[in-house]
Amino acid sequence: MKTIRTAAVIGSGVMGAGIAAHLANAGIRVRLLDRVPDRLTPQEEASGATTASPAVRNRLATDALARLLKTNPAPFYEERGSRLVTPGNVEDDFESLRDADWIIEAITERLDWKKELLARIERVWTPGTFVSSNTSGISIAAMAEAIAGPMRAFFLGTHFFNPPRHMPLVEIIPGPDTDAEVVTAMRDVLERRLGKGVVVAKDTPNFIANRIGTYGLLATLKLMAEGGYTVDEVDAVTGPALGRPKSATFRTLDLVGLDTFVHVANNVYERTDDPAEKEAFAVPDVLADLVSRGRLGEKTGEGFYKKVKTGQGSRILSLDLATMEYAASVPVRSPSLEAAKSAKGAAAKCRAIVGGTDRLARLAWGVVKHVLVYAADKADEIAGSIADVDAAMKLGFHWELGPFELWDALGLRETAARMEADGMAVPGWVRAWIDAGNESFYARKEGRTAYVRNGAYAEAEERPETISLKALKVWGKTVLSNGGASLIDIGEDVACLEFHSPNNAIGADILTMIRKSAEEVERNYRGLVVANEGRNFCVGANLMLLLMEAQEEEWDEVDRIIRLFQQAMLELKRLGKPVVAAPHRMTLGGGVEVCMAADRVRAHAETYYGLVEAGVGLIPAGGGTKEMALRAAESAGDDEESLQAAINRAFETIGMAKVSGSAPDAVRLGLMRAVDRHVMNRDRQLFEARRTVLELDRDGYAPPGGDGTIRVVGRNGRAVLELGAYTLKEGGYISDHDYTIARKLARVLSGGDVPGGTSVSERHLLDLEREAFLSLCGEPKTQARMQHMLATGKPLRN
Template identity: 45%
Template sequence: MPFSANWNVGKAAVLGAGTMGSRIAAHLANCGIPTCLLDLAPTQLTPEEERRKLALNSPQVRNRIARQGLEAALKSRPAAFFAEEISDLITVGNFEDHLSWVSDADWIIEAVAEDLEIKRALWQRVAPRRNPGAVASTNSSGLSVAEIAAGLPEEFRRHWLGTHFFNPPRYLHLLELIPGPDTLAEVLAAVSRFADLRLGKGVVVAKDTPNFIANRIGVFCTSLALRLVQQEGLTVEETDRLLNAVAGWPRSALFGTLDLVGLDIFAASSRTVYDRAPHDERRELFRIPEIITNMMARGLLGNKSGSGFYKRPPKSSGGEPLVLDLETFEYRPAKEGAFASLESASHAADTAMRMQLVLQSDDRASRFLWKFLSQTFLYAARRIPEIAHGVVDVDRAMRWGYGWELGPFELWDAVGVDETACRMESDGNGIPEHVAAMLQAGHRHFYDSPTGSLRYFDFSQAVYSPASFSPGVLLLRGGPQTPLVLRRNEGASLRDLGDGVLGVEFHSKMNVLGVDAVEMVEAGLAKVSSNFDALVIGNQSRGNQGAHFSAGANLLHLLTLILAGHWDELDRLV
């Protein structure tokens, strides 16, 4: 029976109620999908259960682990559920008593411990109970999808794939789909479509290699940065400020993200690549860094243990987080780092300009950033086509999964591919052959859009090819087509989005609202009353503007109007 392109999920089953499993179940429930959440049946009573004189065969005890997972999801911050009552769509159970529930599921997602044999043993129990045609997937963050399903029936393997959600699933946009060698193309396409339209995910298809795309690049960058921090003598807070303010990483940057993820999880991801990618030219970098080993030995695992690179006081205290001194291993108050290069770049309009300004300097920040970026660029380039089909997949994975403002190849474009390639060669670093061939052919960028539609350089064909987008996607720039600008001033633009819809985009610094933005909204409303049906206000600018829909009114402009007594103009603005 052919697999339907319009595959829908009436019911889902999530196997494993840990952090990822419970949050995946929560996101499915958010999307209106009834879900059963199963985990192990306990083998021992807790003191509380003994006090209540419960037995191991009591339902409250049998479902305790899955119930605790659901309760943790309900308490999690940021919130895993849109609203608390949505959790009613989740039914908890255990593998011993309720595994037959998977026969009612259109999609079975496994999210148990990241251990190949544990996953294989569970799927061998699930496969005979699965309804033929149901999609089965693993949420493994880096184990071989093919190895997990090896030996299972062919019909199962045709409907089998990896579905790597990122934590927290409700908030992080990325979903990596990893087909196995027998996965039907129509199954991959249907899951991609469902994840896009129903779950609101940005889908990237990855190859079945250790850690897939985002974690392969992300763990490399984390391991590299940890070593460079110690080489350049940077502090925890200096490093996080630098990567956030200059490289466009999220506010948690390096050390805050490690605390969020958990140092033990990072160590396990590093070990996966080290053990399973023996031919990786940077394999030694995936040895668990000594600082991580030392912290794990002291029980400093990050947020889950209460202390990591940051030690956060109780919320009720109102105190500031302390930071770990990397030399003394003592916690101390954060210090303001002083980098001349960073200060000179702080007023630059966007990430590209800030990076260029910092890289032109010669202080610790500049040296760290150059070593980090150059090695990241080279490593990412050498992973194509090993882990991904092209540069777009790598960049989207890092933006959507790790919260980077720009992916590695977008960053490389931003600082200049030709110029940095020369500097890398002068440092003694060879340029990957396909990048060298691109430059020798006169192509200076990984991306271009000569007609407004985004293209990327396809290494396999040695030509620029159109970037693919989900059907119905419209971007203000860098998309399948660029909406026509009807009118523009310094603070805003008016675009024809098609289908009778106009769009106003702000592009002042931090998208602050001044007279020019108000004029553009008024112009749009006037056109709607005559030739259009609707007006949408939305922004897509990167860099200084992209972090804000709008920072509000331009207060300096307001003050100027007040001091000048221009009350009519002020009234119009407010």
């Protein structure tokens, strides 16, 4: 099988362009091709261009690439990734497909057009090249009819979800003649290179996730109409209360686009022979009405919701289905909904709301029972296993529990009995499974996960590169633990320090565990990984505790906390064994400082990384400012101008509380080093971090050397920094308090009141950090910023 180094994407619409961007994120060179425009734009006519001009002929792909750079959320990890994408057209550049290792068809969802394109591709196809269609539901077998020769073995469906960078699911759909090795190889590329969660689907309308997701949304609309529920009520029930995203039902539809959703629903409606299913997928009148009015959701500004601007800012209005007019959203409350909000974890939330007796509980139960029965009825038709169905819904729709996991959480036997009491027919294989004495679809068999398959439990595939801290703790691999963190043996004589405080905020318990873990690893392990399975790696220090101490003017206690933090970071940095940090998603403030103390960082690509203390009126004081000064000195060597330039960049990054848009972007900002790497697949991150520890150990690891001194820019360099901040203040770009913070930051980064070129100790810079931090804690405006962040989650500019 070919190694994927180059690819071609045909079709530069939203999906095609997004796929091209994500291939570039993986370091793959991409040709993005589209048709040749049939007429000039007014701007092209004015410039004297003709339809023969290359810029005109490549315009569609070129414009798509330009849009990618303006799209939010960003399709590229960093802007320079766009250099790997070359725009072109399918007339002048079609022969270039001979050089591609992977050709992806992403044109309009019309079978005749796709077949015509595949026939053309076959004429230039190079043996061994992968060819895939990014269709959301058209039959792969029907498309394959256009392919006459050996390319059939290399053709399959690869259904990316939108946006391709941020949505983890890709459904692979083999064609009737797709080689099994091609499926395996493509799965490996998607998982390892592109970081995707892959599910192999059968060639049925809408495949797995869209089949069940669309059914669930349509069932919800019907229940809404029958029960007279409002848009606000439906979304209150079908979001986090059922273990689903906050976008729930109608915000999801508005995001997808109502016209797009109607197209997806019609794809099943037109292709099913089952009268009951055809009825289920019939588009409700309200949807058809909204589409006919041009109210297509977010892309037109109106759908089930509408954003309006008022003198007090933006407001979200929701649609009144009785009048088809928009009105202010009304808070939704009920005992079952409040019980769900209070419950911990998706399973408990679902049990709370489904088990209630009020009208919102009845809606929740109606949604759940219809989706569970439909998923069970169609599982064998659309997927290879119930585990694939569950994975598809979690990866593609961000459900916390797949249908069969949810059924288990509610109680398999009890839920089936309740369905039957409501007059619903439970699928025969489910009834037979229950009658055989089974209590769940999933089970643990000899320490491994198993699920029902062909009337018996089958072991789930467990890959060695997937390491689960949750499972390791169940298996008794915890070495040390307290309320904020644990040290876990993850195998091969490597331990993992896991944070598990609320939001993984760093407090005294985590700092204590860091120091204890350092001692344990020094004695008994080859190295340490710092990682966790929380939603975010670490949002920083415990701000509430810090604010309370500051408001009480307990300065000795604040000083003690900062000293403890600094000492813990030094012990981590000076540990005689290799330390690798594995951050993911939000990694802010103190979380970044923990990573800076590590020998290497193996971040997930989707890591949003920043020293953001200025946003709450402070500066990094757990070694973060010191580390930025150290890295600036290391990068500059003996050159004074280079050192000042590097310090200027660090000053801007910290002072403006910059946060990276990805792990590669963190390298650009100087928050990570060139030796740090990112991992595309979150499921492999812990494995890769452990492997890095072992590599460092095998290479004869020694702690960071040097004499522990840092060359600084001194008082003259500090003046440069302060002048820059003063200019911004006078220009109205920063506030007086921002300027106060900037001056204190400048003093630390420059090394204090010393001549330029002086070498100072790490301890000297840490003392400056702590002094500045304590001083800022006493500022009323800093305390106001801290209070505002805790109350709203947003920074205050005062």
